[in-house]
Each structure stands twice: as structure tokens, then as C-alpha cells.
Amino acid sequence: xxxxxxxxxxxxxxxxxxxxxxxxxxxxxxxxxxxxxxxxxxxxxxxxxxxxxxxxxxxxxxxxxxxxxxxxxxxxxxxxxxxxxxxxxxxxxxxxxxxxxxxxxxxxxxxxxxxxxxxxxxxxxxxxxxxxxxxxxxxxxxxxxxxxxxxxxxxxxxxxx
Numbered sequence: 418x419x420x421x422x423x424x425x426x427x428x429x430x431x432x433x434x435x436x437x438x439x440x441x442x443x444x445x446x447x448x449x450x451x452x453x454x455x456x457x458x459x460x461x462x463x464x465x466x467x468x469x470x471x472x473x474x475x476x477x478x479x480x481x482x483x484x485x486x487x488x489x490x491x492x493x494x495x496x497x498x499x500x501x502x503x504x505x506x507x508x509x510x511x512x513x514x515x516x517x518x519x520x521x522x523x524x525x526x527x528x529x530x531x532x533x534x535x536x537x538x539x540x541x542x543x544x545x546x547x548x549x550x551x552x553x554x555x556x557x558x559x560x561x562x563x564x565x566x567x568x569x570x571x572x573x574x575x576x577x578x
Contacts, residue, residue, distance in 0.1 A: 421479065428488040429544050430562040446493035447531060447532070447559060449560040449562055450560075452531055452532050452560040452568060452570065453479070453558040453559065453560045454558075454576075455533075456532045456535060456536065456558045456570060456572060457472075457474060457558050457572075459491035459510045459532055459533060459536045460549055460556070460572065463536065463540070464549065464550070467550065468538075469482050470551060470554065472553060472554065472555065472574070473554060473555050473556070474555075474557065475509075475512065475556065475575070476557065477508060477512060477557070477559025477575050478508055478512075478555060478556060478560060478575060479557030479559055480557070480559070481504045481507055481508055481557065481571075481573060482557045482558055482559025482571040482572060482573050483558070483559030483560070483561065483571075484504075484559055485500065485504060485522070485559060485561065485571045486522075486559040486570060486571045486573065487559075487561040487569075488500075488570040488573075489522070489524065489561065489569040490561035490562065490563045490567070490569040491500035491561075491563075494537045496522060496523075496524040496569065497522060498520055498522065501518070501520055504573065505517075505518040506519070508573070508575060509557065512555070512575065512577060514577045514578055515555075515575045515576070515577050516576055516577065516578045517547035517552075517553070517575070517576035518573065518574070518575060519547075519551055519553065519573070519574035519575075520548070520570075520571065520572070520573050520574070521535075521545045521548050521549070521570075521571070521572045521574075522569075522570065522571050522572045523535040523539065523567070523568075524567065524569055524570075525539055525567065525568075525569075525570065526565075526566075526567040526568070527570040529565075531560075531568040531570070532570075535568075536549075548572075548574050549574075551573060551574060552576055553574035553576050554575070554576060554577055555574070555575040555576075555577060556572060556573065556575070557572070557573055558570065558571070558572045558576050559572075571575075
């Protein structure tokens with residue numbers, strides 16, 4: 418057998434098999450703040466691509482998102498929408514003309530592009546897609562990373578009148 422062909426077999430067959438068999442995690446070096454801004458940008462790019470308005474960033478909303486993501490990352494709450502009513506009430510206290518609320522959450526582990534992957538997951542789900550495509554004007558994103566490097570992402574959408 419040609420040594421060059423044998424080397425290619427090792428490279429293309431054995432190395433990937435060892436990589437996946439050993440459970441290597443793909444960890445993103447993206448910071449929490451970078452992930453927040455990337456989710457915000459990607460969602461707006463998607464909305465513009467389907468002729469919807471650009472969402473405006475609101476820091477009061479982002480604070481609620483960050484708190485929820487931190488609670489999920491710390492294991493204080495399950496990944497999901499537990500406590501959404503309190504988050505909406507807190508946002509209404511800061512934005513009195515808020516009338517409608519939508520929330521997307523994601524738990525991303527072992528992915529090099531967590532923001533893009535979160536968007537892809539949300540767009541594949543009818544409820545999350547409806548939030549992204551909804552009649553909203555304000556948004557905020559909060560990201561928390563666990564000690565193991567997993568991303569917990571919350572995005573809240575607000576309609577004001």
C-alpha cells in the first residue's frame with residue numbers, strides 16, 4: 418500500500434473517529450457580551466431579510482434577559498420560561514407602555530457559533546419563529562456562560578403602544 422494513501426486514511430477516517438469517540442467538546446471563545454450583540458444583530462438581519470422592521474435594543478429588557486440566563490446557567494431554574502410573568506412585570510415597570518411580550522431561550526453546548534446556532538434552533542420552532550417575526554419594536558438579549566462553557570441565551574421581545 419502506498420504510504421501517502423495510508424496517511425490519508427489515518428487523517429480522514431481515524432482522527433475524526435477518535436475526536437467524536439472521546440467526546441471532545443467544541444467550545445466557543447465568544448464572550449457573553451459578544452454573543453448578546455451577535456444574537457441581536459442576527460435576529461435583526463433575519464427580520465430585515467423578510468421585510469420586517471429592525472428591533473431596537475433596550476437595556477432594561479437586556480437586564481431581565483441576563484438575570485434569567487444567569488439563573489439557568491447556575492442551575493437555579495430549568496432551561497425554559499419559568500418566571501416569565503415576573504420578567505414581564507419588571508419590564509412593564511421600566512417601560513410602562515409595554516403591552517405584549519415574547520421570549521426565546523436556548524441552551525447551547527459544544528457549538529463554535531452559539532449565536533447563529535441559537536437563531537437556527539429558534540427559526541426551526543414555530544413558536545420561537547413567531548416571536549422573531551412578531552409585531553415587536555424592542556428587544557434585549559442576555560447571555561450567561563456556565564463554568565463548563567455552555568451558553569444560556571434569553572431574548573425578550575416587547576411591543577409598545
